[in-house]
Amino acid sequence: MFINFKNIISTIVTVFTVTMFFSCESNFKAIQKLNQKTFTPSGQADTINLVYTDSGKVKAILVSPKMIDYGSLENPYTEFPKGIKLTIFDDKNNKSYVDADYAVSYKKTNLIDLQGNVKITSYDNKILETAQLYYDQKNEWFFTEKHFKYYDAQGDFLQGPGVDFSKDFSIFNMQKSNGEVNNIDE
Structure with a gap:
């Protein structure tokens, strides 16, 4: 049972890390879009x-x-x-x-x-x-x-x-x- 608990914790940490990675990537792209200058003619x-x-x-x-x-x-x-x-x-x-x-x-x-x-x-x-x-x-x-x-x-x-x-x-x-x-x- 101790091994299963260790596997569950490892799986939760992996899922959490992957989720954070993809959410950061999404936020990073949004921040990049905010910083882009648009050349709209006057x-x-x-x-x-x-x-x-x-x-x-x-x-x-x-x-x-x-x-x-x-x-x-x-x-x-x-x-x-x-x-x-x-x-x-x-x-x-x-x-x-x-x-x-x-x-x-x-x-x-x-x-x-x-x-x-x-x-x-x-x-x-x-x-x-x-x-x-x-x-x-x-x-x-x-x-x-x-x-x-x-x-x-x-x-x-x-x-x-x-x-x-x-x-x-x-x-x-x-x-x-x-x-x-x-x-x-x-």
């Missing part, structure tokens, strides 16, 4: 055509099939999952164009991340193409570590990994490049 728009003006002058026109705003997060951002077409006007009303398959604008850092078939065409027919390009809005500066191709109106061609440049292409820094430059200003 706003969405389809087929947007945004005109940015400053002092009565048009500075930029942004066209996108979809915009999702996550402005209520700790690090707010706006996403353009179906790409953008941006027209930028300089002080002389010259137009330059930026196209990308995807874009996200981070509000705290003032960085814009352009991805997928990124193409910039300046008003004077300079073209830069790459897979990903960042734009620092505060410093008006573009940069990438990805492979790029650059063409200008005179037929000059450069390519390579990594480049950074000013928004008007007046300053152009390359890490490693190759290409053909025919017209060098002295």
Whole structure:
């Protein structure tokens, strides 16, 4: 009888331990769900055509099939999952164009991340193409570590990994490049 009592106690302890294990697992999953942050957008728009003006002058026109705003997060951002077409006007009303398959604008850092078939065409027919390009809005500066191709109106061609440049292409820094430059200003 003493052996049976020992077996019963052992069985009760085993059942209790298994029950506690499964109930803890269930509670753990519930706690994990509570701690997960949900990225619920604070706003969405389809087929947007945004005109940015400053002092009565048009500075930029942004066209996108979809915009999702996550402005209520700790690090707010706006996403353009179906790409953008941006027209930028300089002080002389010259137009330059930026196209990308995807874009996200981070509000705290003032960085814009352009991805997928990124193409910039300046008003004077300079073209830069790459897979990903960042734009620092505060410093008006573009940069990438990805492979790029650059063409200008005179037929000059450069390519390579990594480049950074000013928004008007007046300053152009390359890490490693190759290409053909025919017209060098002295």
